[in-house]
Amino acid sequence: MIRLSNIERFATHDGPGIRTTLFFKGCHMHCPWCANPETWNFEIELLHDPKKCTQCARCQIVCQKQAIKIENGKWRLQKKQCDQCRKCEEACLNDAITFSGKEYSIEELQSIVAKDRDFYEESHGGITLSGGEVMLQLEEVKTLLKKLKQENYHIALETTGSYPLSSLKQVVEDVDLFLMDFKHLDLEKLEQITGANGAEVIENFQYLAKHYPEKVILRMPVIPRFNADRPTIEAVLDFAREYGIQEVDLLPFHPLGANKWQQLDRLYLYQEEPMMDKEQLKPYIELGKKKGVFVKVGG
Amino acid sequence: MAKINIDGVQNVEISKKIPCEKPIEQQLEIMENYTRTYQKYIDAPKAKREIECLKTIYPILFRSIEDDDLIAGRLDFLPIGFGAVTSVGGVGHYCVFHKLRAFKEELPQSEWARVDALYDFWQDHDVKTLYCQDILNDTTTGRFIDCTYPFMATARLSGMILDYQKLVTQGINGILHSIQNDQEDPFIHGCIEALALFKDVIKAQIELCEQAKKNKEQSRIKQLEQMQDDLAYLLEHKPATFRQALQLFWLYALCAGCINYGRLDIVLGPFLKRDIETKEISEEEAYDLIRSLWKMIENRRTTVNGRIIVGGKGRKDQEACDLFTKLCLRVCKNTRYVEPQFTLRFDHDTDPEILDMAYDCIASGATYPTLYNDDVNVPAVQYAMRVSEEIAEQYVPFGCGEFVIQGKSIGTPNTLLNLVKILQLALNQGVDPMDGIYKAGPVEVKPLASFQTFDQFYDQYKRLLDYYFELSVQAQKHSYTIMNQEVSFLFNSILMDDCLGRKKALLDGGVEIVGGTNETYGNINASDALYTIKTLVFDQKKYMLDQLNEAALANFAGYEKLHKEIMALPKYGNDEMDCDELANDLFEYIAKGIRQKGIDHGMDYYLIVISNNQTNTDWGHETHASLDGRKKGVYMNPANNPQGGNSKNGPTAVLNSLARFDAKYHGGSVQNIKFTPRMMHEDQEKVKALFKTYFKKGGCQLMVTVVDRGVLEDAQIHPELYPDLIVRVAGYSAVFVNLGKDVQEELLSRTLYD
Numbered sequence A: 001m002i003r004l005s006n007i008e009r010f011a012t013h014d015g016p017g018i019r020t021t022l023f024f025k026g027c028h029m030h031c032p033w034c035a036n037p038e039t040w041n042f043e044i045e046l047l048h049d050p051k052k053c054t055q056c057a058r059c060q061i062v063c064q065k066q067a068i069k070i071e072n073g074k075w076r077l078q079k080k081q082c083d084q085c086r087k088c089e090e091a092c093l094n095d096a097i098t099f100s101g102k103e104y105s106i107e108e109l110q111s112i113v114a115k116d117r118d119f120y121e122e123s124h125g126g127i128t129l130s131g132g133e134v135m136l137q138l139e140e141v142k143t144l145l146k147k148l149k150q151e152n153y154h155i156a157l158e159t160t161g162s163y164p165l166s167s168l169k170q171v172v173e174d175v176d177l178f179l180m181d182f183k184h185l186d187l188e189k190l191e192q193i194t195g196a197n198g199a200e201v202i203e204n205f206q207y208l209a210k211h212y213p214e215k216v217i218l219r220m221p222v223i224p225r226f227n228a229d230r231p232t233i234e235a236v237l238d239f240a241r242e243y244g245i246q247e248v249d250l251l252p253f254h255p256l257g258a259n260k261w262q263q264l265d266r267l268y269l270y271q272e273e274p275m276m277d278k279e280q281l282k283p284y285i286e287l288g289k290k291k292g293v294f295v296k297v298g299g
Numbered sequence B: 001m002a003k004i005n006i007d008g009v010q011n012v013e014i015s016k017k018i019p020c021e022k023p024i025e026q027q028l029e030i031m032e033n034y035t036r037t038y039q040k041y042i043d044a045p046k047a048k049r050e051i052e053c054l055k056t057i058y059p060i061l062f063r064s065i066e067d068d069d070l071i072a073g074r075l076d077f078l079p080i081g082f083g084a085v086t087s088v089g090g091v092g093h094y095c096v097f098h099k100l101r102a103f104k105e106e107l108p109q110s111e112w113a114r115v116d117a118l119y120d121f122w123q124d125h126d127v128k129t130l131y132c133q134d135i136l137n138d139t140t141t142g143r144f145i146d147c148t149y150p151f152m153a154t155a156r157l158s159g160m161i162l163d164y165q166k167l168v169t170q171g172i173n174g175i176l177h178s179i180q181n182d183q184e185d186p187f188i189h190g191c192i193e194a195l196a197l198f199k200d201v202i203k204a205q206i207e208l209c210e211q212a213k214k215n216k217e218q219s220r221i222k223q224l225e226q227m228q229d230d231l232a233y234l235l236e237h238k239p240a241t242f243r244q245a246l247q248l249f250w251l252y253a254l255c256a257g258c259i260n261y262g263r264l265d266i267v268l269g270p271f272l273k274r275d276i277e278t279k280e281i282s283e284e285e286a287y288d289l290i291r292s293l294w295k296m297i298e299n300r301r302t303t304v305n306g307r308i309i310v311g312g313k314g315r316k317d318q319e320a321c322d323l324f325t326k327l328c329l330r331v332c333k334n335t336r337y338v339e340p341q342f343t344l345r346f347d348h349d350t351d352p353e354i355l356d357m358a359y360d361c362i363a364s365g366a367t368y369p370t371l372y373n374d375d376v377n378v379p380a381v382q383y384a385m386r387v388s389e390e391i392a393e394q395y396v397p398f399g400c401g402e403f404v405i406q407g408k409s410i411g412t413p414n415t416l417l418n419l420v421k422i423l424q425l426a427l428n429q430g431v432d433p434m435d436g437i438y439k440a441g442p443v444e445v446k447p448l449a450s451f452q453t454f455d456q457f458y459d460q461y462k463r464l465l466d467y468y469f470e471l472s473v474q475a476q477k478h479s480y481t482i483m484n485q486e487v488s489f490l491f492n493s494i495l496m497d498d499c500l501g502r503k504k505a506l507l508d509g510g511v512e513i514v515g516g517t518n519e520t521y522g523n524i525n526a527s528d529a530l531y532t533i534k535t536l537v538f539d540q541k542k543y544m545l546d547q548l549n550e551a552a553l554a555n556f557a558g559y560e561k562l563h564k565e566i567m568a569l570p571k572y573g574n575d576e577m578d579c580d581e582l583a584n585d586l587f588e589y590i591a592k593g594i595r596q597k598g599i600d601h602g603m604d605y606y607l608i609v610i611s612n613n614q615t616n617t618d619w620g621h622e623t624h625a626s627l628d629g630r631k632k633g634v635y636m637n638p639a640n641n642p643q644g645g646n647s648k649n650g651p652t653a654v655l656n657s658l659a660r661f662d663a664k665y666h667g668g669s670v671q672n673i674k675f676t677p678r679m680m681h682e683d684q685e686k687v688k689a690l691f692k693t694y695f696k697k698g699g700c701q702l703m704v705t706v707v708d709r710g711v712l713e714d715a716q717i718h719p720e721l722y723p724d725l726i727v728r729v730a731g732y733s734a735v736f737v738n739l740g741k742d743v744q745e746e747l748l749s750r751t752l753y754d
Helices: A058-062 A086-091 A106-114 A117-123 A134-148 A165-174 A187-194 A198-209 A232-241 A258-263 A281-293 B023-041 B046-057 B097-106 B109-123 B128-135 B166-180 B187-212 B220-235 B242-258 B264-277 B281-301 B316-332 B354-364 B374-385 B420-426 B454-487 B490-494 B525-541 B543-551 B560-568 B577-600 B615-621 B650-658 B675-684 B684-696 B711-717 B741-750
Strands: A002-011 A019-024 A045-048 A068-071 A074-077 A097-100 A102-105 A126-128 A155-159 A175-179 A216-221 A248-251 A295-298 B080-083 B090-094 B141-143 B151-153 B307-310 B341-346 B370-373 B397-398 B402-405 B413-418 B517-523 B607-611 B666-669 B672-675 B701-705 B726-728 B733-735
Touching: A002 A134, A002 B577, A002 B650, A002 B672, A045 A074, A045 A258, A045 B141, A058 A068, A058 A086, A068 A165, A086 A097, A086 B560, A102 A106, A102 B666, A106 A134, A117 B684, A126 A134, A134 A155, A134 A165, A134 B675, A134 B711, A155 A165, A155 B711, A165 A198, A175 A198, A187 A198, A216 A232, A216 A281, A216 B413, A216 B650, A216 B684, A232 A248, A232 A281, B023 B046, B023 B080, B023 B097, B023 B109, B023 B341, B046 B090, B046 B109, B046 B187, B046 B490, B090 B109, B090 B128, B090 B281, B090 B454, B097 B109, B109 B615, B151 B733, B166 B187, B166 B220, B166 B242, B187 B220, B187 B490, B220 B242, B242 B264, B242 B281, B242 B490, B264 B281, B264 B307, B281 B316, B307 B397, B316 B341, B316 B354, B341 B354, B354 B675, B354 B701, B370 B374, B370 B684, B374 B397, B374 B402, B402 B666, B413 B420, B413 B454, B420 B454, B420 B517, B420 B525, B420 B543, B454 B525, B517 B615, B525 B543, B525 B560, B525 B577, B543 B560, B560 B741, B577 B607, B615 B741, B650 B672, B666 B672, B672 B675, B675 B684, B684 B701, B701 B726
Parallel strands: A019 A126, A126 A155, A155 A175, A175 A216, A216 A248, A248 A295, B141 B151, B307 B341, B341 B370, B413 B517, B517 B607, B607 B666, B672 B701
Antiparallel strands: A002 A019, A002 A102, A045 A097, A068 A074, B080 B090, B151 B413, B370 B701, B397 B402, B726 B733
């Protein structure tokens, strides 16, 4: 079984053409700007929307583990006590409680992605595995990729690159395009802020760049106060050119995941940060041209 | 039988009409004169009565030419007169009673008795009233628009799209010569007189041009002289130029009371091509003329009509037609009118440049052109209407999306069914829970406890549907009987095959293909409700059927948990096989049922159309809560799109669901989709691929609204800032801020893709 947080059809920002993107549960990084924080935890997880909650206490009444408390006007979840029975979700009449995470068999996923096959073919699109970190469910992913490949889909893998090279080698033949997250060249900073293993990221990248340069697009989320400065971005462009990578996508910061942080009861450090204006990144398109790297703003 | 009063709104009217130019006293005199003439000829043959009455309104009701008009022809209409459709006046000899009452209010009290006399007289003679008198009742059948009934019926002659090619290739005299001068035949005599009257109309335009010259600059005077020359030429000759052909077509459409214009690329394209080749006019001059036509059509303000169709199969001089098409696309992109409803037919051979221009036009927010896929529609029409491929190629959508064959068929939608209300009769032993009235006629409706299987319940629903199908076809046919009893529709008959050849009026055996359409509403609410019943009662056995029904009767108050469970079930529009299949099953039962009724009753075709104007909203107000989770009084789903908010799997999923209905069983269905400008521009290639795939998969039609997130909400708060924000309602476009709040809410509920 494969555990996903979401399936997005008509995904237009995760690779070429019209795609279906599967968002995998589980990630060992913890980027503080993450737009999909519900994917971090491999476990199925409760999201509570205080904006929809009327504190009617229906959820509290049905919870047999006493995981939900409403005290002093605050709704609280004792995460350790929750056994994901989902009775609270059923009981909530305001849709304030949802659960992130659902198990799918490979066959189920095959049948879901097949629904849009005609759209992929017309648009030269396909399927993107994203997350979370897809590679954390390696064994299942390997089977899924084989099955999808047999059916001739174009497959993109969006990945942090933060895992052993030996894992990467097990999937590389079945992936047509790697959308490699590349957040910073200062590995110390990268590790400190995101939890990535910098050495693995570089090693995986170098391997792909050496053997399959045509399969790699570097994707750099451009985050204020982290990597949005010109020297950092330019360094990534230079790095890409050095390894013969054709395309770098700069993804302007957006705070659209803020609600999900709130629903997970986690502190979002970018709460006050406005959406980055795309125009701000457009000069890098020209800069890329000079350097011989195709730069795209947005996915 | 008690006299039925049909005073009340009789059509969807969003765009505000331009008031009649004549002084009010003169308007009253014209209506009195019309009425006196009718009375004088009351026992004369209907064609004679019709032409004599027409003479009292033509050409006098033509209004002044406006400063930027490049063709002549602006026509007013009054609460009493002659027409074909309710959007401009009424049908046959008509009186629009609520407008006559409003007219009365504008007069000094001393004159009220004159109006009252008219009102009283027309209560017994208005064609629609005569029809309603026969058809309406207190339980099943209501007047259009009275939404308390499961079924509405009306008399109108909507969607007349005439053979204008015949007009422009033969000219007035050409047609006159082709009519055997059989003075004994009142119909033929009437046609000859109608063409003579048409010439009088043209002469009157020459005079109006003359008046328009006063105090004008030389350049405008020159334009008006040109118009006069063209008009004078048309009196005795067939058109020689694009401008003349356009002029002739336009005046004729006005006289015939037609508000849908059809395949103008076929009619006008060859003239345009010749004129451009001979340098008679430049492309820019042609552009200006088309733009002027656009404005004339907009100014008629028919809300749900004004169809101009270009492109597609069955065009002889494709190059000429495409030339015209491209100019229209330019005009469409540069104007912000809700009419004409500019419609592009296309197939796999269509010039890619035209498709790109169409896309740009849509992406700019014009809502036009609406797209019709000939690769699907031509074979579908061939089957649905039982006609040859050659004839099917001349299909044209009118109004909100019903098909007719240009110049060959009538297909007016005079019957409308509310599928949700009928389902509720099945759930409540024939009683409509909205008003407690029994509306099942002779159909035995069993108590809920007696249904042991889903199929038994479904069969009960089908028996009720069968009953309403029978009411529908009879009402549809009777509308033709009554209209034919009263009028000949002379101007329409002249340009419809093969009235002149058969020497018979349109509805008297003249028209070659006698069709008709039935607008079905709540299609998806009904099928999703059936899916709820099937799943929760018969598959999962979680509830008894009467428990579900009780919840619906309580409008789900006290049944919130059940309501949540219902809302969480798969819904049509998400590419979920099971519920889409049930939707399709219901669609096919209804579509085939209606079609077969038409065949059984001797019609050439009678088909459902899944279009809608705003009747899904109006009828929803009078419809109780339904088991798809829709609450009491809430709008019903638009056309065959999902209920607002229910499509959650993105545009590929909704389009996959939409493409599932086989087009060959219906006579037109419309599909709406809403995108942000960002998506239309930045993801252009992907959206194009999306559309292309949908059409390849059997999608018959698509209409696209392009609007930014938050804009519609803002327009509700600050309507003054959005005078030209055009949205696609369903079968028509409208300026958003002109719509009622309820219709605005329905539009807002639809998913916006970004």
